[in-house]
Amino acid sequence: MLSYWEHQSFFGPADVVIIGAGLVGLTAALYLKQQRPGWRVVVLERGLLPSGASTKNAGFACFGSVSELIEQEKRGDLQAVVAARYAGLARLRELLGDATLDYQPVGGYELFRHQEAALAAECRAKIGYFNELLRPVVGPACTFRDASDEAGRFGFGGVSALLKNEHEGSLDAGRMMRALLARAWAADVPVLTGCDVAALETVGTGQLVHLAAGPAVQASQVLLATNAFAAELLPELAVTPGRGQVLVTEPLPDVALPGTFHYDHGYAYFRQLPDHRILLGGGRNLDFATEATTAPGLTAPVQQYLENLLHEVIVPGRRPRIDYRWSGVMGFGPALAPLIDWVRPGVLAAVRCNGMGVALGAGVGYAAAVKLAGA
Incomplete structure (x- = not known):
């Protein structure tokens, strides 16, 4: 029962319907309007806010710690994968600007506790190799260095080694998404929330996007x-979904942690927020099967793991109040590279960022827009 105005301005036929108002969907919409300004582009989002990880991530502008890269190199062309992450971050910063993102080039540290001396030695031995491998990606400056002499200034408990990635940073995920939403509306791209897509149907040379409650939207092309x-x-x-659980402490004004921090092969991560709270997340490696879900939620083993890391390593001997807890959902697959491909006639998928959505998102959105515009 749409009014004339609703049909004309919101749910009428579109050149492209984008399902998902996260980082990939919104950047794809913006780049598509740059390339095809006369096209009608509509974004549908089933939640009040993006339902996956775009507003629920930790705000890490990262592309991989040494231990992560050691494991990821076993799965494919590591140089190409890191290049896509690094270029994606550069594209995001260019699109929105560092001030809007509150981007901070603080670097990324990987922590090793005393009992992980063997892993620390293995990673330290790979620094020169990875610096050479990534030189064509990041430029002549070295990416990784041994920063163990800095361990004392952070006040960590039981940490014997630190390796630093000089080219990583942090950003404000909330400000990022607000800016993208504002830019989308300003580009004449309606972003319609509460629109749960139930099914896609090919009709002739186009698509019908059926909503769970409401009309079907006609589209020449669909981006999933x-x-x-x-x-x-x-x-x-x-x-395959992978849930990431996160907690945030009360403000701790006497703690100073300039940087982003990775631990446990990258499965745990933390940073200090501008209001002096500590954000800490991860732990899905404790039980991959349970965390392979799109359902939001928290589990006692993961939350206890995060709190133990907080109390024993990050602020040893202290038990700050936890003010926020939440979970986000990432997408993983057999290959490290994202999936950006036509999966049905007129239906393009741009998914599977493998836990690197902040780094890859803008690049994936751009690549999707190029494919849609050229179809």
């Missing part, structure tokens, strides 16, 4: 940018 949720609409896609 729902990452971990993609298989709900297209079960044939090789995308």
Whole structure:
């Protein structure tokens, strides 16, 4: 029962319907309007805010710690994968600007406790190799260095080694998404929340996007940018969800942690926020099967793991109040590279960022826009 105005301005036929108002979906919309300014582009989002990780991530502008890269090199062309992450971060910063993102080039540290001396030695031995491998990606400056002499200034408990990635940083994920939403509306791209897509139907040379409650939207093309949720609409896609749990403490004004920090092969991560709170997340490696879900939620083992890391390592001997807890959902797959491909006639998928959505998102959105514009 749409009014004339609703049909004309919101739910009428579109050149492209984008499903998912996260980082990939919104950047794809913006780049598509740059390339095809006369096209009608509509973004549909089932939640009040993006439902996956775009507003629920830790705000790490990172592309991999040494221990992560050691494992990831076993799965494919590591140089190309890191290059895509590094270029994606550069594209995001260029699109929105460092001031808008509150981007801070603080570097990224990987921590090793005393009992992880063997892993620390293995990673330290790979610094020169990875610096040479990534030189064509990041330029002549070295990416990684041994920063163990800085361990004392952070006040960590039981940490014997630190390796630093000089080219990583942090950003404000909330400000990032607010800016993208504002830019989308300013570019005449309606972003319609509360629009749960139930099914896609090919009709002639176009698509019908059926909403769970409401009209079907006609589209010449559809972009599926729902990452971990993609298989709900297209079960044939090789995308496995991975839930990431996060907590944030009360403000701790006497703690100073300039940087972003990775631990446990990158499965745990933390940073200090501008209001002096500590954000800490991760732990899905404790139980991959349980965390392979799109359902929001918290589990006692993961929350206890994070709190123990907080009390024993980050602020040893202290038990700050926890003011926020939440979870986000990432999309993983058999390959490290994202999936950006036509999966049905007129339906393009841009999903599976493998836990690097902040780094890859803008680049994936751009690549998707190029494919849609050229179809």
